[in-house]
Amino acid sequence: MSGRIVGISGPTVSVELAGLQLYERVRVGHVGLLGEVVRLERDRAIVQVYESTRGLCVGEPVEGTGAQLTVHLGPGLLGQMFDGLQRPLAAVLEAQGPFIQPGGGHGLSPCASPLRFVPARQAGDAIAGGEILGVAEEGAFRHAIRATGGAGVLRSIASGECAGDAPLAVFEDGREVTAWHEWPVRVPRPYRRKLAQFEPLVTGQRCIDFLFPLARGGSAIFPGGFGTGKTLLEQSIAKFADVDIVIYVGCGERGNEMAEMLDDFAALDDPWSRRPLMSRTVVVVNTSNMPVAAREASIYTAVTLAEYYRDQGCHVLLLADSLSRWAEALREISSALEEMPGEEGYPTYLASRMAEFFARAGVVETLDGKVGSLTVLLSISPPGGDFTEPVTQACLRNTGAFFMLDTALAHRRHFPAIHWFQSFSLYEAEVAAHLDRKVAPDWSALRQETRALLQREESLREVAEIVGTEGLQDADRLLMRTAERIRREFLAQNAYTDDAFSSPQRTHERISAILGGHREAAARLARGERLEDVGVLQAVAPGKTG
């Protein structure tokens, strides 16, 4: 089925080609750019092109493929870096050199690395559709390989080392079974049912784990102006989070950052399993100068990968940096399609698309009866640091936790710059009950005490602005100093030192020590001692966060 290009506008191309379906994948032009049908009219179709349309000529051929945009799911994905269309970037580098050429790399299999296959059946066996044929091993992971299509008799079945993209089994009627399968990116993968349970997802960041805890299967956003440390926080969580699989999406962000991240991750181990960090990580990256349409797709590619691992019974964390760039890509495409704009030029379906995306998070009982979870953590880059903009607001209606990154905190180099009054977590009660049982019985009580102390400091600070700290009572000055210790030694966490990861035990120890010291000093003040004589109150050593 072949037609031709009749118009080109930004990332969209209109084509004369009958018989296309909505969201069908098409190849555009002589170089074969990848595109997707986004609108059908009587005599033409509009195609969103995932690569640069520069140099494309009217009259060049367009071909339908009859299939939707898909991702490859199977062994061999872990540790790799893909672009928004799941092209394996290391293989693209080998094939094309350091710059990405349009139209290339689509033949490269994302699952080409060799694997070990342990067959459960043998040649000659009669197999029902969907039955397990064996297990493919990928590091610590076991991928169950199922018979696809209907029932049949096995002609041959592989064993031991195999090429990742070769058939593992062949039926008598010639059908082949491979370790990987394709799945349309825009279709959520099925599960038996969603569960309403909230176990803690430990991030290793004290401010989050202690004040605004995250739950497995939950969702969180952290909006912040530029320079507030969104990327750094997101990467720290990707390194230390207590999950089985991490899918990291660099969506419309910096290339140097991704180079840095690959470098860092390659040198680190997962603190929970002690295995190399990259062996639990998949990176999907579409930097800001890569085509916008692929940026729009990258989020869906990533969430489909995440669901694949969730369906294996894993706890998966999806981190995207940043959702605003995805929304902007949506706006750019919508504008090229000449759709009616909504607020700030974003299409009116922005909020519903986002809600659909958030709905893909959750704890589920998989089709096999296992329990898996998918947690999403999204950074948002509000223009001008103004949180009233449409993307932040649409997210606030859907998210379970909100970590507000504050510019003033970032300017004084307090990281993570999470604002402790504006942020919230809806998982607080359930997760805290867990931690009271698992870590320490006074976990929730200490949290309340910390909150109250910080709140009290805020009001005292207003007084101090007028009368000066020296004008305060001793008990109040003590409280202000303790609050400063909490901010400096507990809430702040230097990502470049050993302190980058704090286990719940360590978090508990540290806050107990600070609050314990405070109580003791307060008691001594109450007995009539002077603040200057109370030992614990030496000024905190400058810059000491570790």
Next chain:
Amino acid sequence: MRLSRHSYSTLRSIQGPLVFVDRVMEARMGEVVSIIFPDGRETEGEVLRIERDTVLIQVVGDSRGLDMDRTRVVFTDAVKRAPLSLAVLDRVFSGSFRPLDGLPMFVPEQWAPVAGLPMNPVARARPQEMIETGFSTIDGLNTLVKGQKLPIFSCAGLPSREVAAGILEHARSTAAASGAAATSVVVFVALGLAHHEYAYYRQSLERMQGEFVAFINLAQDPVVERLLAPRYGLTVAEHLAFAHGRDVLVVITDMTNYCDALREVSTAREELPGRRGYPGYLYSDLASLYERAGRIKGRPGSVTLLPVVTMPEDDITHPIPDLTGYITEGQVVLSRELHQRGIFPPVDVLPSLSRLMQQGIGRGRTREDHRAIANALYMHYASGRDLRRLEAIVGREGMGEGDRHMLDFADAFEREIVHQGDVRRSIGETLDLSRALLERFGLALP
């Protein structure tokens, strides 16, 4: 390839820098056209959009004098490309890559599309070699590294050109300082500059005595050329860096004029305006420039980018500095208050940031105590600055001794570390001075 020359005089309309041409066969997206005026003059244009046989063309250069009947548009069947050669060194070109220095055009070794191709993130090498700029506020507190993009956020009337020129003249790689051959080149791109500013930069390029390439679009030059000049500059920079192994420092001034040119064209195209009338794709468009900074694994050479942004109304949340800050790896922010107090360079270190600093400093790169010194300076200066607000309410006399001490520290920091006038400081000198200052105030390092 087309077999015959495609020339049309079927203009449908002309609106400012945009021309619609009808009944065009097989136009290409981004194709370069030459537009021939009724009086025989010629200028270039680029295809922006194609709808069946109607083509929208953006005219680079002045569109005055075009008419509907006699104007001809010739399609070249190629996208915009830049001529490349080592012969560009020490030359001055216009925003359309025509020689401005009276010498003939060089013979290109090769041509490359000006839009560039995105660098494969896997191919990128992590930027971690420091560039010593000679300014303490940058070297000590917001370290610049090779392959980084670090803009200077300025306000109208602040000495951004003195800061940029100072960096041009004084920047050297720390590796070069220790004896390795210096191979750095400056690519200077002027966008919509007034003539006196250009003259200033011209002098400093000459004083610098290193190799440079300049692309000059002055205030009176065509607006659309401002969209092209930085792309020529970056294409040349990539060639020098990755084909010839040079460390290239690209200075683009002023990006605000670039964004205004983009807005002008977008409005003429009747596109939906975004914030403050800038097009919705301003982020992606800026990224297509800024992201070209970087290094490639296993190859020598680097492209480091220093754009100058003048913040309209001194507003850092204006779309231009805002989107720039979201793409670049930090920012150097100039402050009107410091400038008025006679401090040069008037860098406000609190909102300034270098995201890639952590990798460029410390043992084996600068000095082991670099990070601790920088952290301590930040912390104490921030608390001193906070106390100034209190001082404004209660007066210095009403404050405790400890608070007064921190106020003095903030003043001393601005006078002695931030302020340096014309003196170039090495990173060692910056760290020694900072250490001495902290010790003088009894502020120990951890």
